[in-house]
Amino acid sequence: MTSPTAETVRWKTDFFDDFDRFDPDNWQDQILWVNQEDQCYLRDGRHNTREVSDGSLKLRVVDLGSKQPCDNLSKDGERHPDTRYVGGRITTKNLREFSRGKWTARLRVxxxxxxxxxxxxxxLGARNNEPPVQEEDETVCWPLPGSGEIDIFEHHSDGGPDHYAARAIDSQGFCGGGDWQGHMLVQAADLDRFHEYSVEWLGEDIVFRLDEQEVxxxxxxxDRIDEPMFAVLNFAKINDSPMTGDWTMEVDWVRHQYLD
Known part of the structure; x- marks a missing residue:
């Protein structure tokens, strides 16, 4: 099958959230401990880790000033150690899940x-077995088929400001076995300004776009990642370096579209 070109594609919208409010029909908190993250994810936006105001979503990492207990659990059931840092993470899991199509968010950091x-x-693939587990078929460990991962926008501070990564995780065929580097782009962008970050399935290919331009x-x-997928938005902290200023990812809107 030949992949269509961008000029021949006609998209129709089947999900759009412009964050006039926090809509529980679209999003829920996701509370877990992964990647040895230093912050603790909180529910219900406590300590200002999640806010919807003035038509946008704000997810934050916040320094509480002293270590506090954290109830986040790892995949192995290990409890997160006490930490002074808290953050926000939300997901459309079991609420808005789609196979293929085009996901876009307009955001800044x-x-x-x-x-x-x-x-x-x-x-993430809709059969992923990480919390919240709410359906009987959520039994597949990352990143096996049914629990695949696509990163549309990921800002890892080790590379400095004004860049982000986009990738698909290549499953190595066992739980926890994922190739992070083999199918990754590091792209320059002014992250303090709003941009549209997208991924779409065009025939046989998966295409990443920045402000509608293919990157x-x-x-x-x-066909390698063809399962229904849900979206995740989160702001994590991956080491104990001190924080300076306001750590906020602001999301103007999120949209999913399908091919007409």
């Missing part, structure tokens, strides 16, 4: 490039 920053906009194409991946 304040004070990008600081040590430890790890904001992200990404997708990366994974040829032949269209």
């Amino acid at each position: 304040k004070n990008s490039g600081q040590p430890g920053m790890f904001p992200a906009w990404w997708l 990366y194409r994974l040829v032949g991946w269209g």
Whole structure:
């Protein structure tokens, strides 16, 4: 099958959230401990870790000033150690899940490039077995088929400001076995300004776009990650470096579209 060109594609919208309010029909908190993250995810936006105001969503990492207990659990059931840092993470899991199509978010990151920053906009397969587990078929460990991962926007502070990564995780065929580097683009962008970050399935290919311009194409991946997927927005902290200023990822809107 020949992949259509951008000029021939007609998209129709089947999900759009412009964050006039926090809509529980679209999003829920996701509370877990992964990647040895230093912050603790909180529910219900406590300590200002999640706010919807003035038509946008704000996810933050906040320094509480002293270590506090954290109830986040790892995949192995290990409890997160006490920490002074708290953050926000939300997901469309079991609420808005789609196979293929085009996911886009318009967002920006304040004070990008600081040590430890790890904001992200990404997708996971709908049968993923991480919390919240709410359906009987949520039994597949990452990143096996049914629990695949696509990172549309991921700002890892180790590379400094004004860049982000986009990738698909290549499953190595066992739980926890994922190739993070083999199918990744590192792209320059002024992260303090709003941009549209997208991924779409065009025939046999998966295509990443920045402000509608193609920046990366994974040829032949269209059938490799074909399961329904849910979206995740989160702001994590990956080491104990001190924070400076306001750590906020501001999201203007999120949209999913399908081919007409």
